[in-house]
Structure formats: C-alpha cells, structure tokens
Amino acid sequence: MDATVILRVSAPLLLWVPMALSLYLLLRGHNDPGGGFVGGLVGAAGLVFHAIARGHAAALRVMRLPPASWCGLGLLLAAASGLLAWLDPQAGYLTHRWWFADVGVTLPIGTALLFDIGVYLVVVGTITAMSFALVAED
Amino acid sequence: MSIAPVFLLALPLGLGFAAAAAVPAMRGRGAAQLGAVTAAVALLVYLLAAPGAAEPEGLRAGFWAVPSLGIAGGLRLDGLSLVFVLLIAGIGALVLLYAGRYLKGDPRLPRLITLLLLFMVAMLGAVTADDVVTLFVFWELTSLASFFLVGYDHEKPGARKAALQALLVTAGGGLALLAGLILAAVAAGTTSLSGIIAAREAVLAHPAAAPAMLLIILGCFTKSAQFPFHFWLPNAMAAPTPVSAYLHSATMVKLGVYLLARLNPIYQHEALWQDVLTTAGLLTTATGALMALRESDLKRVLAWTTVTALGTLTMLIGLAPALSATAAVTFLVVHALYKAALFLVAGIVDHETGTRDAAALGGLRHAMPLTALAAVLAAFSMAGLPPFVGFVAKEIVYEAKLASGSLAGPAAMVGFLVNAAMVAVAGLMSWRLFFGPRRPTPQVPHDPPKSMLAGPILLATLGLLAGAAPSLLGEWLVDGAVASILGAPASAPLKFWHGFTPVLALSVATIGFGLLLLILWERLMPRLRRTAALDRLDTARGYEAALAGIVSWSDGTTRTVQHGSLRGYMRVLLLTCALVPLALLAWRGGLARPEGAPLDPRALAFLLIALGAIACALARGTFAAVMALGLVGFATAVVFLTFGAPDVALTQFTVEVLLVVILATVLIRLPVRARDSRTARQRGADAAVAGVVGLSVTLALMAVLAEPFDPRLAEWFGAQSVPGGHGRNVVNVILVDFRALDTLGEIAVLAIAAFAVLALLRGTKAERQAGG
Numbered sequence: 083m084d085a086t087v088i089l090r091v092s093a094p095l096l097l098w099v100p101m102a103l104s105l106y107l108l109l110r111g112h113n114d115p116g117g118g119f120v121g122g123l124v125g126a127a128g129l130v131f132h133a134i135a136r137g138h139a140a141a142l143r144v145m146r147l148p149p150a151s152w153c154g155l156g157l158l159l160a161a162a163s164g165l166l167a168w169l170d171p172q173a174g175y176l177t178h179r180w181w182f183a184d185v186g187v188t189l190p191i192g193t194a195l196l197f198d199i200g201v202y203l204v205v206v207g208t209i210t211a212m213s214f215a216l217v218a219e220d
Numbered sequence: 221m222s223i224a225p226v227f228l229l230a231l232p233l234g235l236g237f238a239a240a241a242a243v244p245a246m247r248g249r250g251a252a253q254l255g256a257v258t259a260a261v262a263l264l265v266y267l268l269a270a271p272g273a274a275e276p277e278g279l280r281a282g283f284w285a286v287p288s289l290g291i292a293g294g295l296r297l298d299g300l301s302l303v304f305v306l307l308i309a310g311i312g313a314l315v316l317l318y319a320g321r322y323l324k325g326d327p328r329l330p331r332l333i334t335l336l337l338l339f340m341v342a343m344l345g346a347v348t349a350d351d352v353v354t355l356f357v358f359w360e361l362t363s364l365a366s367f368f369l370v371g372y373d374h375e376k377p378g379a380r381k382a383a384l385q386a387l388l389v390t391a392g393g394g395l396a397l398l399a400g401l402i403l404a405a406v407a408a409g410t411t412s413l414s415g416i417i418a419a420r421e422a423v424l425a426h427p428a429a430a431p432a433m434l435l436i437i438l439g440c441f442t443k444s445a446q447f448p449f450h451f452w453l454p455n456a457m458a459a460p461t462p463v464s465a466y467l468h469s470a471t472m473v474k475l476g477v478y479l480l481a482r483l484n485p486i487y488q489h490e491a492l493w494q495d496v497l498t499t500a501g502l503l504t505t506a507t508g509a510l511m512a513l514r515e516s517d518l519k520r521v522l523a524w525t526t527v528t529a530l531g532t533l534t535m536l537i538g539l540a541p542a543l544s545a546t547a548a549v550t551f552l553v554v555h556a557l558y559k560a561a562l563f564l565v566a567g568i569v570d571h572e573t574g575t576r577d578a579a580a581l582g583g584l585r586h587a588m589p590l591t592a593l594a595a596v597l598a599a600f601s602m603a604g605l606p607p608f609v610g611f612v613a614k615e616i617v618y619e620a621k622l623a624s625g626s627l628a629g630p631a632a633m634v635g636f637l638v639n640a641a642m643v644a645v646a647g648l649m650s651w652r653l654f655f656g657p658r659r660p661t662p663q664v665p666h667d668p669p670k671s672m673l674a675g676p677i678l679l680a681t682l683g684l685l686a687g688a689a690p691s692l693l694g695e696w697l698v699d700g701a702v703a704s705i706l707g708a709p710a711s712a713p714l715k716f717w718h719g720f721t722p723v724l725a726l727s728v729a730t731i732g733f734g735l736l737l738l739i740l741w742e743r744l745m746p747r748l749r750r751t752a753a754l755d756r757l758d759t760a761r762g763y764e765a766a767l768a769g770i771v772s773w774s775d776g777t778t779r780t781v782q783h784g785s786l787r788g789y790m791r792v793l794l795l796t797c798a799l800v801p802l803a804l805l806a807w808r809g810g811l812a813r814p815e816g817a818p819l820d821p822r823a824l825a826f827l828l829i830a831l832g833a834i835a836c837a838l839a840r841g842t843f844a845a846v847m848a849l850g851l852v853g854f855a856t857a858v859v860f861l862t863f864g865a866p867d868v869a870l871t872q873f874t875v876e877v878l879l880v881v882i883l884a885t886v887l888i889r890l891p892v893r894a895r896d897s898r899t900a901r902q903r904g905a906d907a908a909v910a911g912v913v914g915l916s917v918t919l920a921l922m923a924v925l926a927e928p929f930d931p932r933l934a935e936w937f938g939a940q941s942v943p944g945g946h947g948r949n950v951v952n953v954i955l956v957d958f959r960a961l962d963t964l965g966e967i968a969v970l971a972i973a974a975f976a977v978l979a980l981l982r983g984t985k986a987e988r989q990a991g992g
Contacts, residue, residue, distance in 0.1 A: 107870075112947035115866040117955060123874040130878065134885055150978065153971035160964055176960040180946055190946040194956045197963075201956070204967040208974035213882045215981040 093135035097144065100128030108202050109195075118198035122205025129206070130213050138214045149214065152207030160200025163193045226281040228269040229295040229348055232262035232309065236341035243334045251330040252320020255337050259313035262344065266297070266305045273302040274700050276709070280350065280414075296350035296414060299700020303549060304347040304471075304478055306697075307556045311470045312340045314675035318564055319462035321671045322571060332372060336466065339365035343471050347478055351411045352401040355479075359397065359443070362472050363390040369463045370456045379458040385763065389442050389452045397439025397479075403432035404486075413482065417707065420486045433487055436479070437496055444476030444530045447503040451760035454511070454523040461567030464519055465675075469526045470560040474552065477533045481548065484537055485707025497538025498627055504531025506634050507757050509641035513737070514748040518566040518576040518649070522559065525602075525645050528638055529555045536620060537705070539627065544620035545705040546712040547613070549698045554601060554613040554683065561598035561679035562649050565591060568672055569653060574662030578648055579742070583658030587665045590673055592654035597680035599650035601687070603643040603734065604727065609687035611727075612714055614639060618723045636730055643734020644741060651738065690714035794909055798916035805923055812926035822862040828855035837910070843887055850880045867951040 089096075104125030111117030133141035145152065164176035180192040239258040243251045272279040278298030297305065316336060323329045342365055345358035364387075371383030405411045407426030408419035416423060423429060440446075445453040456468050467473070480497065487493035508528030515521045529551070536548035568591050569584065570576040585592040597608075604614030621631040667673065686693045694714035703709045718724065737744065748754065805811050832851030839845035853876035860869035898906070937950050937958065945953035955963050 111949060111952045112945075112956075113949050115870050115949065117867070117949070117952040119955070120867070120871045120874055123871065123878060127874065127878050127881065130881055130885075134881070150975060153974050157964075157968060157971055160967060164960065164964070176964070178945075178957050178960070192946060194945065194947070194953075194960075197956045197960055198952070201963060201967055204971050208970045209878060211974040212977045213878075213885070215978050216882065216886050 089135045093132055096131040096135060097128045100124050100131070104128065104202075108198060111198060112194065118201030119205055122202040123209065125202070126206045126209035126213075129210050133210075133214060141210070141214065145210065149207045149211035152203050153211065154207075156200045156203025156205075156207060158200070159203065160197050163196035163200060166193050224281075225269075225272065225279040225297075228265055228272070229279060229281045229297055232265050232305075233341050233345055235261060236337050236344065240334045240337035240341065243330050243337065246330055249320040249324065249329075251333045252316055255316035255333045256313045256320070258337065259309050259316055259340060262340070263306065263309035263313060266302065266309055269297055270302055273297040273299060276703075278704075292351065292412060293354045294350040294412070295345075295348045295354070297348050298704050299697075299702070300478070300481060300549075300704035301347050303553060303697055303701045304474070305344055307553065308340060308343045308347070308471050311466060311556065311560050311675075311679070312336070314678060315462045315466040315560070315564075317671045318465075318567070318675045319460070321669055322462055322567060323460065328372070332369070332460065332463075335365055335368050335372075336463070339369065339467060339472070343475065346475055350413050352405050352413060352416070353411055355413065356394070356398055356401060359475065359479075360391065360394050362467075362475060363387060363394060363443075366390065366456070366467050366472055369467060370459045372460055372463065373458065376458070382452075382455040382458040385760070386452045386456045388767075389449055389763070393439045393442025393449065395439075396435045396442075400432045400435030400437075400439060403428045404436065407432065417483070417485050420707075423486055424490070430492065433490070433493060434496070436483065437493075440476035440480050441500060441534075442476070444473050444480075444534065445504070445527050446476070446500045446531065446534055447507050448759040448762070450504055450507060450527045451758055451763065453527055454515075454520050455760070457517075457519040457523050461519065461563060461570065464523070465560045465563030465567065468523065469563050470556040473526065473530055474533070474556070477530060477537065477548075477552070480534065480537050481545075481701075481705045484545075484705050488540070488706070494538045494540060498535050498631070501531045501533070501535025501538060502631065502634050504528070505535065505638050507531075509638040510748070510754060511757065512645055513641055513741070513745060514751075514754065516577050516579045516745055518569065518578055518581075518653075519563070521578065521645055521648065522563055522566060525642060526559060528642070529559065532617065532635075532638070535631065536617065539620060539624045539631070541620060541623045542702075542706055542710050543616070543623055543712050545702045545710070546694075546698060546714070547616040547620040548705070549701040550609075550693070550714060551613045551617055553693070553697065554609050554686075557679045557683045557686075558598040558601040558610060561594060561676040561683070562602065564672070564676040564679075565595045565598065565649065568668050568676070569665070571672075572663065572665035572668060578652060579745070580659060581653050581661065582656045583654070584665060585654040586658075588654075588667045590667045590677065592650075594673065594676035594680045595654060596650045597684055598676065599646035601680070601683035602649070603646035603731065604639060605731065607684070607687045607716070609683050609690065609693065612687060612690045612716060614727060614730075615718060615723055616712075616714065618726055619718075622723065632726070636726060636733075639730040640733040640737055643731055644737035647735065647738035648741060652741070687716070690716050791909055794913050798913040801920050802912075802916045805919060810923045811919060812923050814922060814925040822859075825855055825858045825862060828858065831855075837907075843884075846880065846883045846887065850876055853879065865951075867949065 104121040104123075106121075107116035107124060108118055108121030109116075111121065129141050129145065132144060142148070147155070163178075166179055167173045167175055167177040169179060170177070176197075178192045178194040178197070180190050180194075183189045183191055235258050239254055243254060246254065269279055278296050278301070280294065280296045282292060282294040316333065319332060319336065320329065323332060326332075339362060342358045342361035346355055346362060349355035349358055367383050367387040370386050371379050373379040374383075403426070404416055404423055407423045407429065408416040409422065410416060410419065423432070426432070442449045453468060453473060457464055459468065505528050508524045508526070508531055512521050512524035512528065515524060533548055533552055533555075536544045536551065566576055568588070569581065572588060572591075573581065573584070575581065601608035601610035604610045618632065618635060621635050622628050624631055691714055694712075698714065699710070702712070829852050832848050832853075832855055835851065836845050836848035839848055853872065857869045857872035857876065860866075860872055937954055940958070941947060941950045941953045945957040947953040947957075
C-alpha cells in the first residue's frame, strides 16, 4: 500500500503517542477510566496506524513477537497471576494479592495489575492479528 | 515415617514432568537414560513409601482445592495403588532403558522418551489419585499419550488409523466414565474417592445408582479392552515395541481393571455388577484366546493374550468369593512381569532378525542364547509351570473359579481352554522361536546389548524368584491390595504346593492340552485364520460403521446449515436473536410499558444514533455506509458519557476508531465505487429483518424499564471496590478482581477468535493461490 508523504512522516508520532497513551491508560485504570482493555485497544490502534503508514512488516518489527504470541503471553500472564493466590492456602484461584509499597505515599501493588497487563497483551495481540491478516499484502 | 506424605506422593509426579520437559532438549541415548533414572528414582520413592501404604488408611496427601466447586484434590497410596505404582515405575525404568537402544539413531527418540515419561506420570497420578477429578484428568492423559505413541510412525496411514481408533474408543469411554463418576460423586456428596467408597450406602441408594455404575463400567471396559471394545488393542500394536510392552500390556490397559478393583468395595454385592463383569470377562477371555491362535505376528499374538488376561482380571473382580480378589492381584502382577518380558523379547527378535512372523522364525537359541533364556523363563511363567509364579497364579485363579458357585462350571471350562491356549502361545514364544530347526531370517541375529537384555531377563527372573517364595509376595504386596479391593482386610496365603487337589489335576490337563495345541499350531493357525465365523468377533467393523455414519450425518447437516451464503447466516442469526426474546416476552406476559418518566434532555444524543442508522440504511456505497455506522458508534459513546459511564464511553470511542480505520484500510483494497448490488426485493427483505430486530429490542428494553431498578449489586460493588479491590474505578475492579475469572474466559475467547481469523484468512489465501 502506498501511503502519502504526510502519513509516512507522521508515522512515528502515530505509533508512539498512542502507545504511551495506552500504557498510561493501562496503569491508571484501577482508579480512573482506563484499564487493560481500553489500553490494549489504544495500543493496537497505534500499531494499526503504523501498519497503514509503513506496511505491516514494519509494524510486526515494532512488536518483536508475532501477534499470536502476544495473545498467548497475555493469556499465560493473566492465568498465572491467579496462581499467586495460593500463597495463601485458604484463598481461591484469582484472589488477588496486594503489597503496599511505601514511596512517600503508600502505593498498593497487586497481582490485579499483572492480570490487567495480561488483558492488555491479549487485546493488542488479537486486534493486530486480525487487522494485519486483513490488510496483509498478498 | 519421617518424610511428609505430600513429598513422597508428589515427588515422582514432579520429577516425571520435569524430566519430560527436559528430554526434548537432549539427544539420543542421554534422553533415554535420563528417563530410566527418573523412573528408577520414582520406584525408589514408592518403595520408601511402601510401609506407609501398608497402614489401613494408606498414605494420604491433600493438594489442591476449588472450594467454590466443592472439589478437594489429593493423592493417596494404599495397597492397591502400591501394586500399580511399583509395576508402572519398575517396568517403566526397564522399558525406557530398552527404548534408548531399540530406537538407537532415530532422531525422534527424545520425542518417544518424552511421551513415555508423560505417560508414566499420568499412570502414576491416575492410580494414586484420591479424587475423581484428578483421577479423570490423569486417566485422559494416559489416553492422549497412548494416541501419540501408537501414532509414533505417523507417516504410515495404518499407524494413524490405529492411533485414532485407540483414542476414540478410550476417550469415548472416558466421557462415559466422567458422567458415571460425576453421578457417583453427587450421590456421595464428595469428589474424594475414599469418601465415595465410604459413602457406599448413599451411592447405592441414589436413583441414578445403576446408570452411574454402568457408565463407570463402560469407561473401564473401553480402557481395558473388554469385549466388545477389545479390537483397538491388537491394532495399537502399530506402536514401537517398547510402547506395546509398557502401555498395551503391562500398565495402561490395566487402568480400567484398577478402577473396577478400586470401586469394588461399593458394588461388590450388587448382582448387576457381578453379572456384567463376569460375563464380559469370560467373553473377552475366550475371544482373546481364540484370536491369539489365529495370528502369527508375534506382537499381535501377545496382544490377544493380553486381551485374554484383561478378561480374566475383569471376571475375577466380578466373582463374589474373597479368594478371587487375591487371585486377581496375583495374576495382575504375574501377567505384567511375564508379558512385558515377552513383548521385549519379541522386540529383540524383530530388531535382530528383521521379522516377527512366528511362522518364519525358529532355532534362534545359538544366535541369541541370553534372549532365549529370558524368553524361556517368561514363557514358563506364562504357561503356569512350576516353579514359576505363574503357576501359583494359575492355581489360585482356578481355585477362585471353582469356588464361585453357579459360575464355577463355565468359568472353569473357559479357563481350561484359555489356559491351554496360553501354554501354546508360551511355547510359541520360547520353543518355536528358539529351538527346533533354524529358519533363515532377513538379518543375521545375535544377542542385543545389555540395556535391551536387562528388561526381559530381570522381569523373567523376578517371576522365578516370586514363584520360589510366593508367601513373601502375598504378605508384602498382594494382601494390602486385596484389602483395598474388598474394602476389608483379608488374607489368603499364597502357597506353592496345595497337595493333590482337583486344581492340580486341572493344571496338568491344561498343560497337556496346551502342548498338543503347540504341536498342531502350524496346521491349526492357518485354518483358524480362514474360519470366517471368527471374523465376527472382530467388532472393529461395528466401529467402522459407526464412524462412517457419524461422518455422513455431519456431512449432511453441514451442507444444510453451512450453505456458505453470508447474508443467509446473518439473516438466521438476527432473526433468531430477535424472534426468540419476542416470543418469550409475548408468551410469559412480559410486554409492558414503563410508567411515564419525564424525557431526559440527554436523550437528544439518541437522535444522533438514529440519524446515523438512517444514513447507513440509505447509503448507496459501502464506504458511506461504514462512515454512517461510525456515527452510530460515536453517538452511542456520547450516550455512555452523558449517563456517567466514562469507562465504557472511552472503550466505545476507541473501538469505533479502530473499526473505522480497519474497515477503511480493507475497503481501500476493494473497488471503491462498490455499489449496492441487491435487487429491490432483497432490499425489502433485509429491511423487514432490520425492522423485526428493532422492534424486538425496543419491546425488550421497554419491558426492562418497566421493572423497578434493583441497585443492590451496583451498591455492593461500589462499596467494596476500594476496601476489597484497592481501586476507585469500579468497572476495572470488577473486571480484574471481582469477576476476574469471567474476564479470563473472555480474553481466552478473544485469543481463540484471533487464531480462528488467522487460520481462516490464511486458508482463503492458500485457496486463492491454489486456484489462480
């Protein structure tokens, strides 16, 4: 696909701004609108823009791993985050554990974040897998 | 016992899995040696655990639990399990050692070792599981391992077919077993195996007691190749010989027998249980013996005698006298020892001479004296000759049959004929192969290296030693297992010499008749093979017919349901989604109008949605339709935003952006001026479908709004979000914490959908390339 000069030049911006935004959405999701699902969608949008501007081979290079692997890793991470629940023998699967890091303010960190990162990876992987497959050069 | 039971019971499983994971990275014989060492360590651990298993309660360890489903998993090692784990780990070590040499130089050797190790762990897990869920998972894992191992030579169509057959029969039976176990667990109110056995009265009093029992029996019969499911076992001989020795004679096929024995304390006094088990056992025994005499392929001969042995075991469990349990366990151990040895010998002969056709072999004793020794030792045990343990087993099996009351006559009669056939096969495996005239073979044979000889010689020698001191075997191993089978301690001392009893006379007659069969074998075998009536015993034809029926049936339904017209699919989907709720609403009287609530000014956003929908419907080109659809999406997001759901709105916005971008990139590749190609009539029909869907949704929403709003869930989540989930965003906390399992399921569906799309698009691309 031939992209216009404008699109080609602005490609890095169209990739990295959504990517940064997606990570921001992912991390703040527990307290403000956002989360792994929306974050993943925004991140995927950035990658799809990149695929339009530079071709999907370039977007695949940015991703390092094939989209299907993103899906797999995400599922694995989400599923594994629930296993940590068994550090407490009474807790059921996917009961999230929390640690409270003290960095000036108390920052709760939990396995819920790992789970959300898993969601993020699966969403990015799914959307990119589908759209790259659709626009793949024959 | 100072070592925790958890450790003793879990260590072999963990080690096995770890070794199975490590093996693919290794090459050649190192892999086999690692496997053999792992199995040997497992054997050692179980020997350490043996004293604990001898206690009345056995060794017990809880492991995992899903409290919300009422499942508590655990492992338990009692007398019955001990017999099995020792056989599995012990024979496993020898077979793995043997396999490394047998398939020397084969690049796929690590794969074989991995599968064998996985199988070993699955077997160990299945026979030490103390809850039906763990048992079932390991049970199915053995079927899977068997599938891959039978299909090891997957380039050969025969091996693939045999593998599929073994899988369909055993896994199909596995489904029946699952249903039966669930029914039994529901009746007992626990999934724990020992709990179910303890709740015997409740299990038997349940209305579904008989179906549960029959389903469990069905699962066990398919696994243990009982008539009429026996056909898969001889076909499974497509597997490499070490696999046949291990899975399809010594261990896996006995898993069904294991479960029957395990559940015997519940059902032992039920007439139906006794009848089904003895009848199927007798039929299986007779079929196996007859078929064994029709074959000349060493492995198939041995496979049919395994069918015979499995039938004998099933029958013995079904027989009422306590003595039959002792007979069953003794025979089980004896059979595993001699049959594994004979299979390994058959493998050696095949490996060294290049053929395993009994008719073409003979006089090998000079070329391979040590193999001959192993074969003779094992064959003597199989034939039930003194002083081998096979003799002890045969005597007590006869005794059990004669003590079984009304069944004594037929059981002893079939037993006599079958044992004679076993004598003949034993003679075939020893006298015919290694003595008599030397017949020319494709390769010049000699004794194989030590690692291949170790298995058969050790196993055959164990048969001799156990025969020399049967009471030791009885006290140390058999009594504990018998106590598990009967659900009460029992002791029937194993003796070598019973005096001049009818049983001894029967034994002598058996051996005489067996020798006669052996002498006549060369003439008898082809005649039996030509006897068409015996072909009917090969129930594989029924299996083939059922399989063909399923294929043609699904062919038919696929052609009607999946006609390939996308528009047709959409119409069916939409109309179903619209008409089913509509019909339900009308039928159950749910149609209602909400009380006149004032019109909210925010509802103006809905005008935008309507505008987009109308534009989409009227759009002449595809591109314009996509844009109009985008308007609908964004307007929906505005609605979410104004009604206080910023999270959902954010998601909706992003989805819309993505959808428009992706659709646009796809459309760019299509002819841009693609016009609506539908006729006026088609457009009318589509409009009607759209109208019905709209009507249905509207009526459903009105019915919903007419109900008073129940805020309890929303309030609970709002109140619990920060203290329970440490997050102020309730939606996100619900997604990743309160209902995380749902989310896990959703992202799994998402990933599966991605894979499906990849496969679909790749498929059409390949088709296009192939077509043009």
